[in-house]
Amino acid sequence: GTPDAWIPRDPRLVRLTGKHPFNTEAKLRDLYAEGFITSSNLFFVRNHGAVPKIDQERADNWQLKVHGLCANPTTLTLEDLRTKFQVVTIPITLVCAGNRRKEQNVVQQSLGFSWGAAGLSTALFTGVYLADILAFVHPNRWAKHVVFEGADELPNGPYGTSQLLSWATDAQKRMIISWAMNGLALEPDHGYPLRLVVPGQIGGRSVKWLNRIELSSVESQHHLHFHDNKVLPMPLGPDQARKEKKWWYDPRYIIRDLNVNSAIAQPDHEEILDTLLALRPTYTIKGYAYAGGGRRVTRVEISFDSGTTWELAFIKYPEDAYRTVSFASDPIYGDLDMREVDTCFCWCFWSFEVSLERLKNNNAIVVRGMDEALALQPRDMYWNATGMMNNWWFRVVIHHLE
Ligand code: MTE
Numbered sequence: 001g002t003p004d005a006w007i008p009r010d011p012r013l014v015r016l017t018g019k020h021p022f023n024t025e026a027k028l029r030d031l032y033a034e035g036f037i038t039s040s041n042l043f044f045v046r047n048h049g050a051v052p053k054i055d056q057e058r059a060d061n062w063q064l065k066v067h068g069l070c071a072n073p074t075t076l077t078l079e080d081l082r083t084k085f086q087v088v089t090i091p092i093t094l095v096c097a098g099n100r101r102k103e104q105n106v107v108q109q110s111l112g113f114s115w116g117a118a119g120l121s122t123a124l125f126t127g128v129y130l131a132d133i134l135a136f137v138h139p140n141r142w143a144k145h146v147v148f149e150g151a152d153e154l155p156n157g158p159y160g161t162s163q164l165l166s167w168a169t170d171a172q173k174r175m176i177i178s179w180a181m182n183g184l185a186l187e188p189d190h191g192y193p194l195r196l197v198v199p200g201q202i203g204g205r206s207v208k209w210l211n212r213i214e215l216s217s218v219e220s221q222h223h224l225h226f227h228d229n230k231v232l233p234m235p236l237g238p239d240q241a242r243k244e245k246k247w248w249y250d251p252r253y254i255i256r257d258l259n260v261n262s263a264i265a266q267p268d269h270e271e272i273l274d275t276l277l278a279l280r281p282t283y284t285i286k287g288y289a290y291a292g293g294g295r296r297v298t299r300v301e302i303s304f305d306s307g308t309t310w311e312l313a314f315i316k317y318p319e320d321a322y323r324t325v326s327f328a329s330d331p332i333y334g335d336l337d338m339r340e341v342d343t344c345f346c347w348c349f350w351s352f353e354v355s356l357e358r359l360k361n362n363n364a365i366v367v368r369g370m371d372e373a374l375a376l377q378p379r380d381m382y383w384n385a386t387g388m389m390n391n392w393w394f395r396v397v398i399h400h401l402e
Contacts, residue, residue: 003050010041017113021047025118032265036318038121045189049154059193068215069143085128087334093346095120097202100390110387111238117263125197127178131171143215151209160222183332199345200293204229232385241385258292261391262369272399285352291371294343300350300369304362319346368393
């Protein structure tokens, strides 16, 4: 069997890269049907190598080393994290930078494998604020970056990446060191026993199986910090990108925040509408949208004429419900208090009601979103060598029976 054969996995998940490593997304309609919170068995998985096999005993003795350019280096156990810092629970949507890459690979094969539009998932993550841990170790004045390393062994060393110290210490960015998802211990695929979760940034920054945090004067030197999660300039093809190393080391091309994006979940690409429409006079087009960096999606627009005219869709932000409730010191979730928080770190849902007539007379539905910084999804694809951050207008062709 494969190195991960010991992990049970939901048969509804679609494997994206053969047998190993395990990379998967649900079918978009299944993901959408889950609603706001994704159960962990349908949560997308992006693994660069074999999942470290960590048993209960090793997990109980897990050591998170925090060291480097700081006054008070330390090693923390899970028990230390649970008892010495404020425990919080936050709903967070993780999105792989490769979400929707399949559309790019149709135009020209990129360096990455094909994700559909379900390379994202949402969970209630429980853990402690990274900012609190950094305050505890006291970074000194030479520290500029916070480097994170996981326990997975890859051909070019462990997985790792970094954050700017100024971002990592910003409590509003709400980066957390997490041990639980939806109230249960992390699944092996999602970083058991401990991971970083970085809201609003691409999933690649949320290091799984986290065992080391280093305060440093330079950014992460890990292989995949340089050779993944970049949007290289458009003229560069995959072959040239492989050869010309300098591009990968150019700090301008790193991806941090997610860009604004949206997709249509209903109808899905294969759906034949007539049978459904025969039952009622109107049809509800539905989908999701998200933005990066804590920004809110402020409008979603639908077009039936390939973008000549647009109409506003109705947006629902389930995340807002969490702003109206609060609880403290729950034995599993710790504190949940988002009443003072106005950032958006989760996906939202949109819907648009159309008459049967209008659907019959049109060939395609197009959607685009805008965020509160007025960033608008582009009409044209920004094809790039790694095939990342694809957010051009999402289009579904309407299939009729006749
Ligand atoms: N962390 C480690 N240690 N190893 C990895 O391969 N993949 C990253 C990130 N953290 C990865 C990792 C990438 S590219 C993504 S998109 C997210 O984990 C995916 O998180 P998930 O598998 O829990 O959905």
